[in-house]
Amino acid sequence: MAQSRRRFTPEYKDEAVKLVLDSGRPVSAVAKDLGINEGTLGTWVAAWRRAHENSEDEPLTMSERARLRELEKENRELRMEREFLSKAGRLLRATPSVTDKYELISVKKDCYPVRNMCRWLAVSASGFYDWTRRPSPTSSRRRATLETRVRALFAASRQTYGARRIAAALRASGTPASVRLVRRVMRQAGLRACQPRAYRRTTIPGQAPAPTDRVRRDFTATRPGTKLVGDITYIRTNEGWLYLATVIDCYSRKVVGWSMADHMRTELIIDAFTMAATRTRIQEGATFHSDRGSQYLSDAYQRVLRHHQVHPSAGATGVCWDNSLAESFFGTLKNELVHRENYPTRRTARTAITEYIEVFYNRQRLHSTLGYQTPEHVENLYHTATTNIADAA
Structure with missing residues (x-):
């Protein structure tokens, strides 16, 4: 069965364009790293430049251009x-x-x-x-x-x-x-890999009702889009906190959805799930697992899950092992990137985190749970196998 056409959220497009503009690298190189079509990324960059050109600027002289x-x-x-x-x-x-x-x-x-x-x-x-x-x-x-x-x-x-x-x-x-x-x-x-920091509990028990735990610490899946996990973390910048919400597919360990903002309101996790829904086929009856944060228990988020026919699931309050896959990713992100950098602005942090997730973590980093393969490779192997089976039938 052929894969459906890929769709991208506005946030994803903006961050992809920023990777081109901030790094000064060719569109073709960034498109290859992100695994998207060069022409598609070139169109996004051209649209961004048209939207931000200043018609009032005086043209440069030949000497100034030189x-x-x-x-x-x-x-x-x-x-x-x-x-x-x-x-x-x-x-x-x-x-x-x-x-x-x-x-x-x-x-x-x-x-x-x-x-x-x-x-x-x-x-x-x-x-x-x-x-x-x-x-x-x-x-x-x-x-x-x-x-x-x-x-x-x-x-x-x-x-x-x-x-x-x-x-x-x-x-x-x-x-x-x-x-x-x-x-x-x-x-x-003298080569020594960076070491993770100790876990610190951030979820505090409350009285809000929560879904049952459908996952029960089993973070495996037989195919993509059937079991997803999510969480929120925060990154320090000189401008203040930047909050990151993610959605991870348990089959491939790929970060299929993410969103960043200067707040941690419910729309942050809705944007992350929306990106996941546009980039991967979420199966009917799939499970989305999280902690018992108020954002995940909100009516607005539960409506989003129901719209996609996804069952909610939540672990116990303050028990990190009940959502260890999401916690593990944040630990890896901070150990390998955030704790080694100083971000003067939220934009610099967003660009670095986008590049880490989309280029390094999803497509380059070897994952021990996957037999030292990358999430992108594992996902592609599944789709290739299912396509071959369908063609043979």
């Missing part, structure tokens, strides 16, 4: 240099040798110009090319190659992968390595 292009080029190079040096600072040792620098340049040569990296790391380009042609003992070369790949995977995971996930990623790429060996390489290279 100077603007120079400044934009300088800005791109400075941004690239800052990004590279930030990664280099995390990957290189406290006192890196010239060989360490050459190895890093070799790993990143597909991402940055070699001569620029040599200048940023204060090594000669000719020396680097001589190093790449220099033979080395087989065992040392294998170990150096393994360490290089481990460093690259660790950096690509945003310093979130431990030895088990890196070993799984190496196996998937055709480089078998035991968890023990990877752990030893990581220890010698």
Whole structure:
């Protein structure tokens, strides 16, 4: 059975456009990361620019345009240099040798110009090319190659992968390595994955009636769109709190719906569920599970669930294990992103969180519960299998 046409909420479109505008990356690259059509994203960007163009601005002269292009080029190079040096600072040792620098340049040569990296790391380009042609003992070369790949995977995971996930990623790429060996390489290279913080209870018992617990801590499902979980968390910014509501599909562990705002009123979770309903086929009679927060028990939200023929479910008050899948995602998000950043504005936080969810978590991050596969891959495998069965019938 063919998949229905994908639909997108206005909030999703706005955040996708912001990823293009704020990052300065091509539309094609951002569209590939988000898993959407390049033409679709290009249309959104063009519409946004038309809506925000200022007709009162005076046109730039030729010299001003030339100077603007120079400044934009300088800005791109400075941004690239800052990004590279930030990664280099995390990957290189406290006192890196010239060989360490050459190895890093070799790993990143597909991402940055070699001569620029040599200048940023204060090594000669000719020396680097001589190093790449220099033979080395087989065992040392294998170990150096393994360490290089481990460093690259660790950096690509945003310093979130431990030895088990890196070993799984190496196996998937055709480089078998035991968890023990990877752990030893990581220890010698000074690579340590970020650690989660302790859980803190935020739901307080109340008198509001709640649905029964239909999930009972079983966060598995036989197909997408049959069992969903949701929750709300908060992110600190210099402008104040930013609240995030999510909807997660238990089958693929994919975040199928989310919404962010400067408040945590009921419309926040309604917007998140609406996004989920537009992006995935929610089966009739599906279950949506949450805690007993007042937003989830509200009449307005219950009407939304009834409209989609979804049964509500809620765990016990203040018991995090009853909604551990949603809690686990928030713990991962904060451990791997939020607690490592400082957000001057809510917009910067929204952009970073959108990119984390849509690009990294859903499409790149290996999930141990899924056998070290990504949520997007697991979901696609299901749809491919069902399509093949339908075609065979």
